[in-house]
Amino acid sequence: MSRLCAFVRPWLGKGLHHLRHPTRRGILIAIGALPAALVLYVIVLIPFTPGIGDIRKARVDQPARILSADGKLLAEFKPSNREWVPLSQISPHMVDALISTEDHRFYEHHGIDFKRTAGAALHTFSGDRQGGSTITQQLARNLYPDEIGRAPTLTRKIKEAITAFKIEAVYSKPQILETYLNTVPFLYNAFGIEMAARTYFGVSADQLTVLQAATLTGMLKGNAYYNPVINPERALARRNTVLAQMVKYGKLTDAQDATLSKKPLRLDFERQTEPPGPAPHFAQQLRKWLIAWADRNDYNIYSDGLVVRTTIDSRLQAMATAALKQQANQLQGSANGVWSGRNGCTVGNDLFKTFMRETPDYKSARDGGASDEDALKKLAADRTFMRALCKDKTTVQAGFLAIDPRSGQIKAWVGSRDFAGEPFDHVQQARRQPGSTFKAFVYGAAFAAGAKPSDTIVDQAVEMPLEGGEIWRPNDDVPPSNKPMSLRDALAFSRNRITAQVMQAVGPDKVARLARAMGVRDSELKPVPSLALGTSPVTLKEMVSAYSTIANDGEYMEPRMVTRIENSKGDVLAEFASASPERALSASADRTLLDTMRDVVNRGTGASIRSRFGIRADVAGKTGTTQDNADGWFILMDPQLVAGAWVGFDDGRVTLQTEGARSALPIVGDFFSRALRARIVDPRARFDTEVQPGAFETFRDRLKTWMDGLFASKTPAVAPRAPAHAPASRAAGPVVAPAPEPAEVPPSSGVAQAGAAAASGASAAASGASAAAVPPDIARMFGQPPVLGASSSAGASAPPPAHQDQAPQQAPYPPQEPMLAPTPTPDDSAGGNSAGAQYTPPTPQPQGN
Structure with a gap:
C-alpha cells in the first residue's frame, strides 16, 4: 500500500500543479476533449431511449376493440x-x-x-x-x-x-x-x-x-x-x-x-366524455384481464389494434339493461316516498342523523369546537349538503348477470343502474348476504347424502346453541305448525325452520364445501348454522355461477368473458375454449335439487314468474331476502341460460320495503320474458331430471321383486310400492294456474343468552316440539341417531299459510295448455319474526375484490 501511495503521489501533485498553472497546450487539449466527452455521453444514453420498434408501434394508435358475440362494438380501450x-x-x-x-x-x-x-x-x-x-x-x-x-x-x-x-x-x-x-x-x-x-x-x-x-x-x-x-x-x-x-x-x-386579430375568441366549450358503451361494467372487468394477457404476450392494448371477441350477446345485454332500469326506477319512487317528509332525510330520523355524523363535514364542525347539536343544526341548514347525502344513501342500486350454464359464457352483465353515476360494480365487486338463495346448497347437500324431496321434517320451533352461550332461533312468517313438512315444500315456500334443521343434519362444513365447489369460490363462507339462511356475504357473480352448476347437471363451468383475440388484420392470436367441467354435485342429487326448485316458481315464493310474466318454459329458481329486506335476490335457471339479480342500497343499513320476490324477481322475469319472446332462448328446452338408478338400487329392486314373487302365495295382496329410484320429474297432466307466491321471511337470527331463552324453550317443549328434531329416516341417512318428536311419513306435508290459495302439490310443469288468468299476489308484508331477543347479523357494505 505504501508503494502504491508513493507511486501515485507525484502524478497527483503534477495534476494539481497544471490545474493551478494551465499552459496553452493544456487548454487546447481540454477544449478538444469536451466534444469527445459529449459524444461519449450521447452514446451511453442511446440504450436508454425508445427503440425503433417502439416508435413504429407508437405511431399507429389502434386501441383494442371489444366486440360482442354477435359482432357489435362494446368498447374501445383508449x-x-x-x-x-x-x-x-x-x-x-x-x-x-x-x-x-x-x-x-x-x-x-x-x-x-x-x-x-x-x-x-x-x-x-x-x-x-x-x-x-x-x-x-x-x-x-x-x-x-x-x-x-x-x-x-x-x-x-x-x-x-x-x-x-x-x-x-x-x-x-x-x-x-x-x-x-x-x-x-x-x-x-x-x-x-x-x-x-x-x-x-x-x-x-x-x-x-x-x-x-x-x-x-x-x-x-x-x-x-x-x-x-x-x-x-x-x-x-x-x-x-x-x-x-x-x-x-x-x-x-x-x-x-x-x-x-380584432375578433373575439368565441368558444363553444363542452367537456368530452367517453361513451360508456352498452356493457360498461363488463368492459371494466375485461380491461383488467386483457391488460394482464397483453403483458404476458408482449402486446399493447392501446396501440396494437387487438380485436377481442367476447361472450356477451348484445341483444340480451340490452334486454337486461332495460329490465333493470325499469324496475329500479319503480323501486326508487317507493324509496323516495319513504325517505321524504319529517321521518326521512332529516335530523328527526335517527338513522339519517347517524349518516350525518359519519360525514367529513360533521367531523370538521366538531373539530372546530361545535357541539354535536350545533354541528347537526349547521348541516341541516345546508340544503345542498342534505340533498347530496340523502341521494347518496337512498339511491336504489341493482346488479344483473346472465350465464350460459352449458359453457360458462357470460351473456349479459349490468353492474348498476347508471355507470356514469355509479361505476361501482354490484356484480363482481359488491359482497352482500344472499339470504334464502343460499338454501339451494343446503338441500343439495342433503340430497347428496341420500335425502329425498318427499322426506319430512316437523315444522317446529328451533333453538341451536352457538359459541359463547348464545342461541340461534330461525323464524318464519307463520308460527310453527308442529306438523311434518316435506323438503320439497320447505324449499318451495322457503321455510327457515325446516332449512335450519336440514343444515343441522347435514353439517355447515359440508354445505360450505358444496357451495365452494359449485361456484362460490372467492368469498369466505363461515361454516356456522346460520349459513343455511345466507348470512355470509357473497357476490352476485358467484351465486349465478353456482346456480349455473345446478342447471348444468352438477358440473361447474368457470365463467368466461372472451372467446377469441385477433390482430387488426383478422389473424387469430389466441382462442379460449370453455374450461373443463368440474363435478361439484352428483348428477342424481343435482337433478333432484333442480326438480325440487321447479316448485319455487310453479307454486312457491317465485310463482309470479308464471302468473305475472307468463313464462311457460321449463325453469327453476329461488328467491332471497335478508334481514329487514336489506337485500333482495332472485336467480332463475333455464337449460340454456341462468340469470340472477340483486337489489338494495349501497349502505346496507338502508332497507327496501319489499322482499326479493317483489324487488329482484321482476328484473329477471322481465328479462326472461323478452329473451323467450325474441327466441334467443328456446322456450321448448327442457331439463333432464330423470334420475337413473345406480347398480345397488337396481340389484335391490330385483332382489325385492324375486322375494315378492317367492312369497306371493303366502302373503296377502297389497298395493305395489313405488321403487326407490322413482324419477324425480313428474309426468305431464292437467294444467293448473300457479298459486300466488307466499311471503319470504328474511334470515332472522334470534339469539339470546341461555337463561333469557328458558321460557321460550319450555313453551316449545310443552307443545311437543324438540329443539333440534330430525326425522328418523333422514337421521339414519346422515349417520345420526333418530330424534324423538319427528315424523317421517311422506304424505303428511304441512299446508302453506291459510291466506294463500294452494295449488295441488303435484301440479305438473311445464304446462301443455294455456294457463288460467293470473291470480293476484297477496300482500305478504305482514310476515314477521317471533317475539323475543333477536340477533341481527351485520350486513356488510359493498367492497372491492
Whole structure:
C-alpha cells in the first residue's frame, strides 16, 4: 500500500500543479476533449431511449376493440380521451399555424434545428429563456414522457434529440405531423386535435377556422397559462401572436391579420366524455384481464389494434339493461316516498342523523369546537349538503348477470343502474348476504347424502346453541305448525325452520364445501348454522355461477368473458375454449335439487314468474331476502341460460320495503320474458331430471321383486310400492294456474343468552316440539341417531299459510295448455319474526375484490 501511495503521489501533485498553472497546450487539449466527452455521453444514453420498434408501434394508435358475440362494438380501450384522425381530415389552417409558430424549418431539418437550438441557447444564457424544440422533439416528449422525462436538464435534451433522430428515420414528415397532432394534450382530458376541436369549439378537426386553429396552437406553449376557458385575455393575446407568425411566414396577409386579430375568441366549450358503451361494467372487468394477457404476450392494448371477441350477446345485454332500469326506477319512487317528509332525510330520523355524523363535514364542525347539536343544526341548514347525502344513501342500486350454464359464457352483465353515476360494480365487486338463495346448497347437500324431496321434517320451533352461550332461533312468517313438512315444500315456500334443521343434519362444513365447489369460490363462507339462511356475504357473480352448476347437471363451468383475440388484420392470436367441467354435485342429487326448485316458481315464493310474466318454459329458481329486506335476490335457471339479480342500497343499513320476490324477481322475469319472446332462448328446452338408478338400487329392486314373487302365495295382496329410484320429474297432466307466491321471511337470527331463552324453550317443549328434531329416516341417512318428536311419513306435508290459495302439490310443469288468468299476489308484508331477543347479523357494505 505504501508503494502504491508513493507511486501515485507525484502524478497527483503534477495534476494539481497544471490545474493551478494551465499552459496553452493544456487548454487546447481540454477544449478538444469536451466534444469527445459529449459524444461519449450521447452514446451511453442511446440504450436508454425508445427503440425503433417502439416508435413504429407508437405511431399507429389502434386501441383494442371489444366486440360482442354477435359482432357489435362494446368498447374501445383508449389510453385517454382521444380519437385518431388522418392528416387529410385536419384543417390546413391548423397545420399552417403549427409550423409557423412551433417549427418553421420543419421540412428542412432531420429532427433537430441546430440554428434554432443555438439561438435559444444564447437567449437563455442572456436571461431570456426560450425553447428550441422542434415539432419532432415535442412529439418525442409526448410519446415517451417516462423514458425522456420533462426536467430541464442536459440529459433530457440529449435523450429528446436522440429520439427525434430515430423518429425522423422511421416517419415521413406528414406522418410526424399526423402523429403529433393526434397525441398532443389540450387540457380537460382532451388529447389530439379532434377532441380539442370538439371540446373548445364544438366542431371536427377538419372544420377548424384560422382563428380556432390559432387559438389551439397558442395553447401549446402552456396549456394552463393560455387556457381560453379560465384565462381568455391571455389566450386572445397568444392567438394574435400566432396570427402574426403566420403573416411572417407567408400563411396570412397583413390585411387578413388586421381583420382577424380584432375578433373575439368565441368558444363553444363542452367537456368530452367517453361513451360508456352498452356493457360498461363488463368492459371494466375485461380491461383488467386483457391488460394482464397483453403483458404476458408482449402486446399493447392501446396501440396494437387487438380485436377481442367476447361472450356477451348484445341483444340480451340490452334486454337486461332495460329490465333493470325499469324496475329500479319503480323501486326508487317507493324509496323516495319513504325517505321524504319529517321521518326521512332529516335530523328527526335517527338513522339519517347517524349518516350525518359519519360525514367529513360533521367531523370538521366538531373539530372546530361545535357541539354535536350545533354541528347537526349547521348541516341541516345546508340544503345542498342534505340533498347530496340523502341521494347518496337512498339511491336504489341493482346488479344483473346472465350465464350460459352449458359453457360458462357470460351473456349479459349490468353492474348498476347508471355507470356514469355509479361505476361501482354490484356484480363482481359488491359482497352482500344472499339470504334464502343460499338454501339451494343446503338441500343439495342433503340430497347428496341420500335425502329425498318427499322426506319430512316437523315444522317446529328451533333453538341451536352457538359459541359463547348464545342461541340461534330461525323464524318464519307463520308460527310453527308442529306438523311434518316435506323438503320439497320447505324449499318451495322457503321455510327457515325446516332449512335450519336440514343444515343441522347435514353439517355447515359440508354445505360450505358444496357451495365452494359449485361456484362460490372467492368469498369466505363461515361454516356456522346460520349459513343455511345466507348470512355470509357473497357476490352476485358467484351465486349465478353456482346456480349455473345446478342447471348444468352438477358440473361447474368457470365463467368466461372472451372467446377469441385477433390482430387488426383478422389473424387469430389466441382462442379460449370453455374450461373443463368440474363435478361439484352428483348428477342424481343435482337433478333432484333442480326438480325440487321447479316448485319455487310453479307454486312457491317465485310463482309470479308464471302468473305475472307468463313464462311457460321449463325453469327453476329461488328467491332471497335478508334481514329487514336489506337485500333482495332472485336467480332463475333455464337449460340454456341462468340469470340472477340483486337489489338494495349501497349502505346496507338502508332497507327496501319489499322482499326479493317483489324487488329482484321482476328484473329477471322481465328479462326472461323478452329473451323467450325474441327466441334467443328456446322456450321448448327442457331439463333432464330423470334420475337413473345406480347398480345397488337396481340389484335391490330385483332382489325385492324375486322375494315378492317367492312369497306371493303366502302373503296377502297389497298395493305395489313405488321403487326407490322413482324419477324425480313428474309426468305431464292437467294444467293448473300457479298459486300466488307466499311471503319470504328474511334470515332472522334470534339469539339470546341461555337463561333469557328458558321460557321460550319450555313453551316449545310443552307443545311437543324438540329443539333440534330430525326425522328418523333422514337421521339414519346422515349417520345420526333418530330424534324423538319427528315424523317421517311422506304424505303428511304441512299446508302453506291459510291466506294463500294452494295449488295441488303435484301440479305438473311445464304446462301443455294455456294457463288460467293470473291470480293476484297477496300482500305478504305482514310476515314477521317471533317475539323475543333477536340477533341481527351485520350486513356488510359493498367492497372491492
